[in-house]
Amino acid sequence: MRKITLNVVLALFVCLLSACESKRETTEETTTTTTTDNEMNDGMADENVGMEMPQDTTSIVTGKPGVPLYNSDAEFVAMAASGGMLEVELGKIAAQKATNAEVKKFGQMMSSDHSKANDELKTLASKKGWVRPASMLPDHQKTYDRLSKLSGKDFDRDYMAEMVLDHETDVAMFEQATQKATDPDLKAWTSKTLPTLRAHLDRARTINSSVSRM
Template sequence: MKRLMVYVIPFALGFAACNNAGTQNNSDTTLPSDTGITDNMARDVNRDVLPNDSVRDDSKNLVKAAEDGLFEVRLSTDAQSKASTASVKTLAKHMQQSHEKINKDLKALAAQKSIVTPTAISDGQSKDISDLMEKSGKDFDKAYVDKLESAHKDAIDLFEKMSEKAEDPDIKAFFTKHLPELRMHLDMVMKEKDKLK
């Protein structure tokens, strides 16, 4: 019996060490930026991994903000080559650069919290951009500015909600920090919209 105990204990300890090493590797895995993870895929992964509803809700909204941020960058990047007026081109460039910075902050926060975020826009968002790119001249400029208006109103709603209700203090701080910038973006968009009337 004593001999059996001597063999069982090292085996159990070795099994536990292997098990812990495997878990650690899974949490350290980083996804390349071109994986094409969509909003729904990220939500499915986070739902399976995250422990409780409040953390899951924070994660879900961070994923939503990430996908919307990717959409803003892609939309505004494409708009720079299609816009017919200098002021709309300037607006598109500002939106692209600003949202790239917000996206970078969001990605760093998500990595810190082990939250998987999308690396690609949804099929619906991709179609919205394709439809928009079929327009030209002033029609394109107006449609682009309208799309920015809608996207920023939705983003402001999300960021306001999360700046008040997020459970995780770091996630709450992220939404609170970037909310004034999004409001400033909407002001810029509305001024441009008035010019295009």
């Protein structure tokens, strides 16, 4: 009886050892798998650092998928202020360097109209606490640097071509702001300024068509 009992105890002990060993191996396998998965996820996260996720948006200028012109009232103010500076400074150059009388007159109009709009935006930005750039944004500065080096008919042609593109962007920006600006005073200012920009665009297209044939 004692011998039978001892054998039973030994059998139970062997079974217990087997169960513990199996559990230990399962735990190690799970830990290894989890660690490997975590390392893979960490690696993927590292690869994604600094990457821009694609945006399913549509450009209001081209009508094609792309990044919107701006994403907030503050960003619009910065872009509008910088664009206004470009219009004024290029207008001054055109008033002095243009060989075509219509281009010269257009430059004078740009300097006058956009100086007024810039002052209005500056007053509104000060009232609202919005930050305006002290100088032109890089893209606008590049355009200024390029055109300021030209002269004669080359300046007339490239300046008017730029004015068409620039005012197409301006009109698109301001149309978007009249609908999507969150600040009511900014929305009112863009609505008031938009007709002038549309008139500038129409005039720019007419003059550009003329000088581009010369």
